[in-house]
Amino acid sequence: MHLETLDLAVVAIYAISLLLLAQWVSREKPGHRKDTQDYFLAGRALPWWAIGASLIAANISAEQIIGMSGSAFVMGIAIASYEWMAAITLIIVGKYLLPVFLKHRIYTMPQFLEQRFDARVKTILGLFWLGVYVFVNLTSILWLGSLAINTVTGLDLNYAMVLLAAFATGYSLYGGLKAVALTDIVQVVLLVFGGLFIAYISMNEISAGRGVIAGFQLVLEQAPEKFDMILSKDNPHYMSLPGISVLVGGMWIMNLSYWGFNQYIIQRALAAKNSREAQKGIIFAAFLKMLMPVLVVLPGIAAVILAPELEAPDQAYPEMMKLLPTGIAGLVFAALIAAIVSSLASMMNSISTIFTMDIYAQFNKSEHSQSRLVTVGRTASLTAIVIAAIVARPLLGKFDQAFQYIQEFTGFFTPGVVAIFLLAIFWKRTTANGAIAAAIGSAIFSIVLKLYWPALPFIDRVGIVFLTCIAIGLFVSISERGGDHPDAIDYWAVDTSTSAGFNLASVVVVIMLVAIYVTWW
DSSP: OOOOHHHHHHHHHHHHHHHHHHHHHTOOOTTOOOOHHHHHHGGGOBOHHHHHHHHHHHHSSHIIIIIIHHHHHHHGGGGGHHHHHHHHHHHHIIIIIHHHHHHHTOSSHHHHHHHHSOHHHHHHHHHHHHHHIIIIIIHHHHHHHHHHHHHHHOOOHHHHHHHHHHHHHHHHTTTTHHHHHHHHHHHHHHHHHHHHHHHHHHHHHHTTTSOHHHHHHHHHHHOGGGOOSSOOTTSTTTTTSOTTHHHHSHHHHHHHHHHHSOHHHHHHHHTBSSHHHHHHHHHHHHHHHHHHHHHHTHHHHHHHHHOTTOSSGGGHHHHHHTTSOTTHHHHHHHHHHHHHHHHHHHHHHHHHHHIIIIIIHHHOOSOOOHHHHHHHHHHHHHHHHHHHHHHHHHHHTTOSOHHHHHHHHHTTTHHHHHHHHHHHHHOTTOOHHHHHHHHHHHHHHHHHHHHHOTTSOHHHHHHHHHHHHHHHHHHHHHHTTOOSOTTOOOGGGSOOOOOHHHHHHHHHHHHHHHHHHHHTO
16 A cells, blocks of 8 residues: 555645644743653643543554454454553552542652652662663654555655654653653544544445444454453453453553552653543543454454455555555545554653653652753654664564564553552551562562463463562561551541442443443453
8 A cells, every 4th residue: 555645645634733732732931941740741731631642652563553453353352452451450540549640749650659659669669660761662652653655655664663653752752751642632532533534435335335333243243253351261362351350350450550659650640730630531531441352443343354364464554554545645644644643742741751750769868959850751762762763673573463472461560550559558567678568579479370370361470479479578568577668558547439420321331331242241
């Protein structure tokens, strides 16, 4: 597929408009220079709509659109559990966890661990997140994004990565989180429109022009095996999504880690005006998550019928883009680029925040001006994107389902992360040594189970390792016999109340989720 002149014009207009909008929202008031709160937390003044849109724009990127569509091509609608279960997780985070972080007025999640434990825990987790963000997340976004551009336009993969990196840097490096978050509402509108249109056009193609409903009915008839939400043990993809464990097992740990304790995501909520504003943004994001499988999973399933001979599953979404008419193809391609660069920019900002506030400030104790710290943050962002562009192809080029690679890799460490934060928040006797032991145990036990119990699905492994990490943290903390930690959190003193609107919206999301699982159990 090669874009026509009109398509390229649409993409160019989008790119120029986004750059101009980012510069406009990033402008400074006369006599004011950006400080760390401005650059890393948008002045703690983000409205709910920006928070919700930015949460989704940061989350839905190449690994979701391209990677999840590829997984849907292989295993069907079951992969949508990552999206739908995330909606419930967002509600839990907004109600029970976010108020704790907002009360502590933190910049980063490692900073919270320093306040609760000590600098050792902060540094260990800070370095861990930097490594994952640069060598797993940032590289996967660049690689899958360049793959999409290559498939649609024929542009060389290396050139595509350079263009994506330069674009994301151009619109986010100066303005920081404010530039990212306030432009994300445009990105999300474009993303939703583009995703809905490609789902529509693929269903209409399957029905030979008889409409979306007819096309969907034909998909149900011709590929019924792709509509099992809970996979049985005899399913060839059971190892990736092990049956009922998706609902009651390790996926909760994966989701809590991502949506509750992940700087890349939670940073938007930390930048809220107040707790209620953050919660409104989170419930907005939860509703958008319920919509996401229509945008990213359905095209992958449609490709099973329209392009069954694909060389690699991750080509499913770009292949469906070939159905689009001139002009619309450019708009949908712009939506795909919007998702990619938004996630790149968000990741770059989170990397710069953790590096500057948790690592640089920790090891360079001299007094720093606010402008100096902002400069360090910008330098960290630029360095991270350059490194990711260099290593992306060697790391990911051999995987045909990059989304599953990401889940598998992060699954080694997320059980320990979740265990540490839950113990930190809900058990006053947890010590720093207990937290460190849980973190180390997560990696060790994950590797041991991977090597010596290869038949264990990775989601089940995540659940088992999480319980083991909790036990390790409890054992080490109790063995120190120190009573309540001096910096323990009094959870009952935290205001976790929510508005009637939040409660009603939460019930609606739960009802929607139950209806989906009952229909395609």
